[in-house]
Amino acid sequence: SLILALLQVSGYAPKVSDEVLNQIKGLNLKANFDVFVSLSCHNCPDVVQALNLIAIYNPNATATMIDGGFFQEEVEERKILAVPMVFQDNQHIGQGRMTLEEIVAKLDTNSAEKDAAALNAKDAFDVLVIGGGPAGGTAAIYAARKGIKTGIVAERFGGQVMDTMDIENFTTIQKTVGPKFAQDMEAHVREYGVDIMNLQRVSKITGADQTANGLVEVELENGAKLESKTIILSTGARWREMNVPGEAEYRTRGVAYCPHCDGPLFKGKRVAVIGGGNSGVEAAIDLAGIVEHVT
Numbered sequence: 001s002l003i004l005a006l007l008q009v010s011g012y013a014p015k016v017s018d019e020v021l022n023q024i025k026g027l028n029l030k031a032n033f034d035v036f037v038s039l040s041c042h043n044c045p046d047v048v049q050a051l052n053l054i055a056i057y058n059p060n061a062t063a064t065m066i067d068g069g070f071f072q073e074e075v076e077e078r079k080i081l082a083v084p085m086v087f088q089d090n091q092h093i094g095q096g097r098m099t100l101e102e103i104v105a106k107l108d109t110n111s112a113e114k115d116a117a118a119l120n121a122k123d124a125f126d127v128l129v130i131g132g133g134p135a136g137g138t139a140a141i142y143a144a145r146k147g148i149k150t151g152i153v154a155e156r157f158g159g160q161v162m163d164t165m166d167i168e169n170f171t172t173i174q175k176t177v178g179p180k181f182a183q184d185m186e187a188h189v190r191e192y193g194v195d196i197m198n199l200q201r202v203s204k205i206t207g208a209d210q211t212a213n214g215l216v217e218v219e220l221e222n223g224a225k226l227e228s229k230t231i232i233l234s235t236g237a238r239w240r241e242m243n244v245p246g247e248a249e250y251r252t253r254g255v256a257y258c259p260h261c262d263g264p265l266f267k268g269k270r271v272a273v274i275g276g277g278n279s280g281v282e283a284a285i286d287l288a289g290i291v292e293h294v295t
Helices: 002-009 018-025 044-057 072-078 100-107 111-120 134-144 159-163 178-190 259-266 278-288
Strands: 030-037 060-067 085-088 091-095 125-130 150-153 195-197 202-206 216-220 225-233
Touching: 018 044, 018 100, 030 044, 044 060, 044 100, 091 100, 100 111, 111 225, 125 134, 125 216, 134 150, 134 159, 134 178, 134 225, 150 225, 159 178, 178 195, 259 278
Parallel strands: 030 060, 125 150, 125 225, 150 195
Antiparallel strands: 030 085, 085 091, 202 216, 216 225
């Protein structure tokens, strides 16, 4: 549509497939969205743009962006200690970097059932890659270039690199940013006809020696099952955790992993930085200008 084209040209909306656009139009939402951001957060703009796009195609929906660094009272009232954080009609529905597809999946109550039905209908793969980061994407390209049927199952295509701002050590590219890197990688993978099954988590793998047809069976959390002659595991990395009591419960509620994004929300507070390497020192220096005290 003209509205979407203008938003994309101006940089205010992500590229959207016809399938996702039709899913947005079919939501028929009546809702008010609030998204809390900080101006230093590189993940926030995509979430804001996604909610704006949803509001445009759902006339009874609104989207409001709130800068947590300027509206401290509201931040304290809603206990917001991580951005971006999204509320629907004052109910918390998500936080952190979320793609448009992820947000739409949260809002479409029937999406899991529809996904499962579509996935169950797929023919067996020659190679199925589990993981959509740089390793998974590269493995899929190598396999598909050999002319064999290849698929990728990914919780979030791009992986942890999606949370990375500056990438300056990838040969032949002097500098790029994580989301752009992931977008280019997805385009490269799709060029070879690889079937990318995004927003899916694997719950169980059954070996070929234990199945009736001699194929590896991959069961997803939504109940769908995929089959393949070969599986490549490329499950990637996660933020390093301390594994102390309360860490999981207070993630995004006081435990944060991005001082650039979430630092402004800790204004005037006493903060501890865990880690003494270059990342820890950089975080401490950044926070020192905002918070009361850094340990």
